[in-house]
Amino acid sequence: MIDVAALEEVAEGDSLRVDVDGTPVCLVNVEGSVYAIHDICTHALEGLAGGYVEGDRIECPRHGAFFSVVTGEPVTPPATLALPTFACEVRDGRVLVNPTPSRPHPLWRTA
Amino acid sequence: MASAAWAEEARATAEKTFTTLPALTGQEEEWRFTPPADLALEGPEPAAGEGAPAATPQVAGERSVRLSFVDGDAAGAEGAPYGGVIVGNLADALSGHEGLVRERLYSLVGFADKPGALNAARWDAGTFVYVPRGIHLELPVEAVTSATGATGRVFGRTLVIVEEGAKATVIDRYASADLAGRVNVSTVVELFVADGGELEHVSVIGWGAGVRHHAIIQASVGKDAKVRSVVVTLGGDVVRVEPTLRCVGSGADARALGLYFASGDQHFEHRVVSRHEAPNAYSNLLYKGAIKDTAHTVFFGNLVVPPGAPGTDAYQTNRNLVLNEGARADTIPFLEIETAEVKCSHAGAVSRVDDEHLFYLESRGVPRDTAKQLIVEGFCQEVLDEVELDELRGELRTAIERKVRG
Numbered sequence: 001m002i003d004v005a006a007l008e009e010v011a012e013g014d015s016l017r018v019d020v021d022g023t024p025v026c027l028v029n030v031e032g033s034v035y036a037i038h039d040i041c042t043h044a045l046e047g048l049a050g051g052y053v054e055g056d057r058i059e060c061p062r063h064g065a066f067f068s069v070v071t072g073e074p075v076t077p078p079a080t081l082a083l084p085t086f087a088c089e090v091r092d093g094r095v096l097v098n099p100t101p102s103r104p105h106p107l108w109r110t111a
Numbered sequence: 112m113a114s115a116a117w118a119e120e121a122r123a124t125a126e127k128t129f130t131t132l133p134a135l136t137g138q139e140e141e142w143r144f145t146p147p148a149d150l151a152l153e154g155p156e157p158a159a160g161e162g163a164p165a166a167t168p169q170v171a172g173e174r175s176v177r178l179s180f181v182d183g184d185a186a187g188a189e190g191a192p193y194g195g196v197i198v199g200n201l202a203d204a205l206s207g208h209e210g211l212v213r214e215r216l217y218s219l220v221g222f223a224d225k226p227g228a229l230n231a232a233r234w235d236a237g238t239f240v241y242v243p244r245g246i247h248l249e250l251p252v253e254a255v256t257s258a259t260g261a262t263g264r265v266f267g268r269t270l271v272i273v274e275e276g277a278k279a280t281v282i283d284r285y286a287s288a289d290l291a292g293r294v295n296v297s298t299v300v301e302l303f304v305a306d307g308g309e310l311e312h313v314s315v316i317g318w319g320a321g322v323r324h325h326a327i328i329q330a331s332v333g334k335d336a337k338v339r340s341v342v343v344t345l346g347g348d349v350v351r352v353e354p355t356l357r358c359v360g361s362g363a364d365a366r367a368l369g370l371y372f373a374s375g376d377q378h379f380e381h382r383v384v385s386r387h388e389a390p391n392a393y394s395n396l397l398y399k400g401a402i403k404d405t406a407h408t409v410f411f412g413n414l415v416v417p418p419g420a421p422g423t424d425a426y427q428t429n430r431n432l433v434l435n436e437g438a439r440a441d442t443i444p445f446l447e448i449e450t451a452e453v454k455c456s457h458a459g460a461v462s463r464v465d466d467e468h469l470f471y472l473e474s475r476g477v478p479r480d481t482a483k484q485l486i487v488e489g490f491c492q493e494v495l496d497e498v499e500l501d502e503l504r505g506e507l508r509t510a511i512e513r514k515v516r517g
Contacts, residue, residue: 024137
């Protein structure tokens, strides 16, 4: 697990982009629980962080695709491909992320 | 690099700019598709690896001069120009032809941004071509830039000056064997074509595995001058090419042709721009590409017409043929028009091989693979037909065939 941010940096209903070993990851705080998904939308490669958070979904700021932050699955078009998610936990006010993705990102090159 | 004081000063400024500019994060609009770290614009300095033999592509056809560069250093020149034409190493021209070079070098591609600054700060050798007024250089000049993997970075720089009414063809070819390690290549091409001049510039990007290439090409097209930029991208893991044609004189005729074929895990991005800085100029951008396996290509095209360019006649087309599921092409044909009284069109399309076309060919006894190959060839033909050099056209056709089959 890698320490990526302080919990207070991600307010409830908000998101934050962090770098995990060179991979852009979006942290989302859903009612006090923090989830980590790949930050780059599978539709047009926009960064998700800063997008509108609704329940456990985040909206891509560019074209409005929603993704589940829990599963990484796209919930609405125009995205059709799922995002990788990352195991994530909060310990002593710090957010820790496991750098191993749940699945490969369909478009993002790794190293 | 030869020690011309002005050039040393420019190099130092560029180095300083590169180290002081804020880091590119990849969240910038123009870096959304190709993260800057993939081209070693950010992140650790690429390490040297084991050297492989330098690629010496077997190229047919007569050339007036052939230059070669290996790992960013000059590695030979054959042929002699005539009629006052100068062809040689750009590093030697810094002091040897200061009058011609100084006012132009860095004036199209400067070092205000990171990629420009990196190249300006580190290039050691490059191609210099000068064609004096009224001279028609019948045979092309060809420069081959190759990488062996012995250095983590390779730089190249080309400066071409075509004076009033002169004519030339310049080919920049990039090639290597498949390399075990990774090499990051940065090249900048500046093309100056004065009033009534004609230039065809061809870039053939045929790297082996392991090479990542950021290529910037800018042309200044004078009054009634003609420039044609041809970019063929076939090889390299990550390749980003940025051709910009600037119509600076009225009646300029600028064409950008592109052909790409990405397969395996390749990622190609082409950002093609024509800028109409004078009235009554014509520009036409045509890029076509085929995408296979899990490759990804991005085309961003832009026709820029600032105020004061009435009578502009500009076209932009990008077409992509996706050969299988999992391959992907993005196309963004853009327009920025601030003058009335212009004709501008833009088009972008992505499609897969038409089942009916395949069915038709198969029903005539053509095996499926051959049928696909025929369709891809037919698709690329529109651009290939525009390539004037016969031997180059033949070579490209073979390369495409190999990619379809491989």
